[in-house]
Amino acid sequence: MAEKRVTNPKSKAKPVRRKHYSAPALEKGLDILELLAKEPEPINLKEIASRLNRSVGEIFRMLAVLEQRSYVRTGDGDERYQLSMRLFQLSHWHLPINRLTSAAVGPMRRLALQTGQSCHLTILSGSRVVVIARQETYKDRSFAMRVGAESPVLSSCSGRIFFALADNFTRQALLEKIRDDDGSAIKSEKIVELEDTLQEKSYLEIPSEQVDGILDIGTPVYDHEGSVAAALVIPFLHRIDKDNESELGMVRECLLQAAKEISEKLGFISSI
Template structure:
């Protein structure tokens, strides 16, 4: 963790120091957004200033401007700010992501009906996964993950699929992004991802929801895994679909979607 009295700098800060053109005000705003994106808890202006090594007066107007433009919002029932979904909305409006969602949602809807489970798709965003689309269980009960949900990539079933089904050069870049998790955690993650690639999918008990088995398969485009299609499998009584049946149908859906992605050069 950064010292609160040390200004937070990106990994390429030396190169940044040599740039010919700089935009200090813009960069302060980006620092605030990146900090809030990495924090699981709301942060007050004072906390933001301390973490960035700046004064409160220096950031006060910047925080107000970001709130006015809708990029950050006051936390409900708590002090401080959190990110809104505005950046996420801008991201999914990009043509490639929009096309992915348009192609995936009908397939996901059919899969949810077949297996009586919810499903979602997630993409890699730095060292995290972010859910960009979901279909809920068509039945009366179910477990689903909200759109915009983020989780450390190294701790997610989707992360195993997103890393495991990449080219070696892409994996090397991703390992650099995940290095902060520590050597032991990263080594375990890589081993699990290699096993997932060998069998073609991920099947693992959820590490934060008892009774849920995470099933995940890659959506492979022209340059490796574009996204991961994931089913948080919940066992019902009476059982409507076994986990083995769900894995089979999930993999078939992912394979079909992968073909469509390559046809669209994604």
């Protein structure tokens, strides 16, 4: 049975535009971390400085501090830099994410076993959604999102869930952020209309906008206050050797049950 969410009063207040501040040293350090996060292989000091349009001297000092704090590392006898696991550890020390992933481990594992499909859990971060946990299936063929993968709010199943169920203040803040990031907000009005669908069915299905043959099926996960804490999504992989329509019914039911279990672990109490 579809569970009803607890709604909070919708605020009419407008988001406040924050003043832009500059902290050059911090910005340089963050630029280095973001660059190394995107590099598949370690790179040396000159390459880092060149890509960031900085002098070798200023980058060297920043790298020295980052290495002392264990955010970057080099191989034995090597002068090429790469990220350590420090940021990964920090993300899991963060209490809300830790609580979410801990609550989701069991239900997500059962969901993958029951459906033969992979699943992932996302949270809202700025104008994007980020995968914080995933569970792959035992099947030989599957499609899975990696932990840390990001997607635009208005172009992903989980992002549309967050946007459609947001209160007015959060929704306007998201639109401001999307515009600041040079994104398109044209889809926003249609996405707001999805709230009725989510209230009625408790899940959302949309074809993937990135991968052919994938149907994203998502449902919200609620916290103890009745707010959307995360979205649980199955990237349903269509098989030409199976009756996908009959399988979809089972997948939807298992997905809703898994989300209900996670929500209850977070303290959510259904009104029915």
